Amino acid sequence: MPVVPMQQILKHAFDHRYGVGAFNIVDWVTMDAVLFAAAETKSPVIVQVSVKTVKVMGAKLIRVMFEEMAGRVPVPTTLHLDHCPDRKVIEDCVAAGWNSVLFDASKLTYEDNLAQTRQVVEFAHQYGVAVEGELEGIKGVEDGVGDEYGGPIVALDKAVAFIRQTGIDSFAPAIGTAHGLYKGTPKINFQRVAEIMEAEPIPLVIHGGTGLSEETFHKLIAYGMPKINISTQLKITLADSYRAYLEEHPTEYDPLKLLGAVKKKLVAQIESFMHTFGSEGKAA
Numbered sequence: 001m002p003v004v005p006m007q008q009i010l011k012h013a014f015d016h017r018y019g020v021g022a023f024n025i026v027d028w029v030t031m032d033a034v035l036f037a038a039a040e041t042k043s044p045v046i047v048q049v050s051v052k053t054v055k056v057m058g059a060k061l062i063r064v065m066f067e068e069m070a071g072r073v074p075v076p077t078t079l080h081l082d083h084c085p086d087r088k089v090i091e092d093c094v095a096a097g098w099n100s101v102l103f104d105a106s107k108l109t110y111e112d113n114l115a116q117t118r119q120v121v122e123f124a125h126q127y128g129v130a131v132e133g134e135l136e137g138i139k140g141v142e143d144g145v146g147d148e149y150g151g152p153i154v155a156l157d158k159a160v161a162f163i164r165q166t167g168i169d170s171f172a173p174a175i176g177t178a179h180g181l182y183k184g185t186p187k188i189n190f191q192r193v194a195e196i197m198e199a200e201p202i203p204l205v206i207h208g209g210t211g212l213s214e215e216t217f218h219k220l221i222a223y224g225m226p227k228i229n230i231s232t233q234l235k236i237t238l239a240d241s242y243r244a245y246l247e248e249h250p251t252e253y254d255p256l257k258l259l260g261a262v263k264k265k266l267v268a269q270i271e272s273f274m275h276t277f278g279s280e281g282k283a284a
């Protein structure tokens with residue numbers, strides 16, 4: 001199936017109230033595992049990449065690899081750039097044919113964030129590229145972007161004005177989730193989600209998906225949060241499965257066997273998320 005616009009994936013999931021995993025990939029094996037799991041479960045899927053990974057691999061190589069690998073699976077897929085405060089990287093990804101970007105200007109003042117996000121939307125939309133906006137700063141560090149505190153919560157009317165005036169396609173609100181591993185049980189601000197949704201029904205994004213309970217996912221999806229970001233759990237599964245295979249097979253030197261074993265563990269992990277999010281069987 002050809003690669004589809006992010007807007008198409010989000011609209012279907014938002015309208016039908018299911019979640020689509022946006023899985024952070026770091027290389028060929030992780031991208032292969034995400035697409036393989038999507039094909040197995042007939043799920044639409046978002047392949048998501050951090051700026052750090054883009055700087056290592058290059059926007060063009062990732063896009064070419066994605067185009068080729070996505071073309072082999074019969075499900076809708078789209079390529080998204082995660083938290084990016086750097087407009088040059090966004091321009092590079094748009095030029096390379098990516099489908100969607102998160103312009104993370106949450107460190108700027110409200111006015112500067114609004115003005116710059118509006119410019120990014122104007123630029124990206126000329127190429128059909130979707131833009132996710134962020135206002136408040138999500139707690140935790142995602143591949144070098146962000147900090148452990150997050151930003152202050154903005155008044156509801158200002159958040160709604162930001163959504164309307166920038167023209168963003170999706171919005172990442174700070175609702176108590178955090179990147180990385182949770183130290184305790186996160187306190188989720190469901191009321192904030194309901195308030196935004198009532199004032200301006202736009203697809204909202206769940207950041208910090210690793211470690212949230214099934215119940216929390218189901219509740220947030222039902223409110224209208226169709227994009228669910230998962231990064232840390234895949235990094236853990238990746239590292240643990242390399243370690244386990246090498247320890248269990250100290251004299252095995254066939255790299256394809258090693259990579260195959262790693263992929264298998266990743267696929268099982270990703271399929272379990274797809275099951276929880278309700279995206280199974282939704283690939284039209």
Ligand code: 13P
Pocket residue numbers: 024082083142178179180181206207208209210229230231232233
């Ligand atoms: P986790 O690393 O907590 O899964 O969060 C991922 C994320 O929100 C990427 O933006």
